[in-house]
Amino acid sequence: MTNVITLVPAEGRGLQVEYVESSDLPTPWATFRLHGFVDRTGGREHLALTLGSVADGEPVLARVHSECLTGDALFSRRCDCGAQLEAAMKRVAAEGRGVIVYLRQEGRGIGLMNKIRAYRLQDEGMDTVEANQHLGFGDDERRYDAVKPIFEHLGVGAVHLMTNNPRKVEALEALGIQVVTRQPLVAGANPHNHRYLRAKARRLGHWIPI
Numbered sequence: 776m777t778n779v780i781t782l783v784p785a786e787g788r789g790l791q792v793e794y795v796e797s798s799d800l801p802t803p804w805a806t807f808r809l810h811g812f813v814d815r816t817g818g819r820e821h822l823a824l825t826l827g828s829v830a831d832g833e834p835v836l837a838r839v840h841s842e843c844l845t846g847d848a849l850f851s852r853r854c855d856c857g858a859q860l861e862a863a864m865k866r867v868a869a870e871g872r873g874v875i876v877y878l879r880q881e882g883r884g885i886g887l888m889n890k891i892r893a894y895r896l897q898d899e900g901m902d903t904v905e906a907n908q909h910l911g912f913g914d915d916e917r918r919y920d921a922v923k924p925i926f927e928h929l930g931v932g933a934v935h936l937m938t939n940n941p942r943k944v945e946a947l948e949a950l951g952i953q954v955v956t957r958q959p960l961v962a963g964a965n966p967h968n969h970r971y972l973r974a975k976a977r978r979l980g981h982w983i984p985i
């Protein structure tokens with residue numbers, strides 16, 4: 776029987792995130808706990824991986840990762856996502872304690888098919904921001920609202936956040952999540968993603984030394 780608990784964030788913006796179930800998830804670096812959530816407002820299925828006692832009131836090493844099927848699962852070298860995910864999981868494993876939220880907002884929120892369209896435009900010379908705009912999207916369509924009820928369910932309050940993205944830090948703080956420190960997460964630079972990383976630094980303000 777599915778154990779469904781509805782989690783409604785304190786701000787109550789109509790967001791309905793349901794906790795579904797947890798299990799073990801052995802990986803090359805540690806055996807995490809895998810937690811499943813469904814955002815009933817958009818139908819998206821989000822995941823969280825935890826290791827150790829994340830509900831003990833102390834700040835938790837955390838990664839809020841946005842889905843990138845091509846980078847996370849298909850080894851794409853167009854971006855740095857897969858390498859960042861692996862680096863984050865290794866750091867949590869080394870620390871013995873932490874949380875990784877895996878948000879299903881592919882392609883900076885525009886979806887997988889539109890990301891392929893954006894890639895095609897980048898093959899023809901546009902940068903990642905121009906491509907999104909050409910397709911009629913904002914440069915970043917992501918939302919982080921689901922993180923708040925997921926963290927509340929897991930007992931996570933304050934975090935040491937692994938990211939290079941200033942907008943992500945701002946968005947989580949606006950939700951009432953205390954970002955105690957920002958931990959740089961620079962991984963996976965290669966000749967194929969040099970232009971992309973430079974565009975992220977210059978056009979989206981990411982703290983990437985490039």
Ligand SMILES: Nc1nc2c(ncn2[C@@H]2O[C@H](COP(=O)(O)OP(=O)(O)OP(=O)(O)O)[C@@H](O)[C@H]2O)c(=O)[nH]1
Nearest residue numbers: 841842843854880881882883890893903938939940
């Ligand atoms: N639209 C679009 N999305 C992309 C592109 N390349 C990667 N993505 C998506 O961008 C998201 C990851 O965002 P990034 O900007 O790489 O990193 P971030 O999560 O904002 O920042 P970090 O926390 O530092 O990793 C994932 O959802 C990817 O699928 C692209 O060229 N176009």
Ligand SMILES: [Zn+2]
Nearest residue numbers: 843846854856
């Ligand atoms: Zn990616």
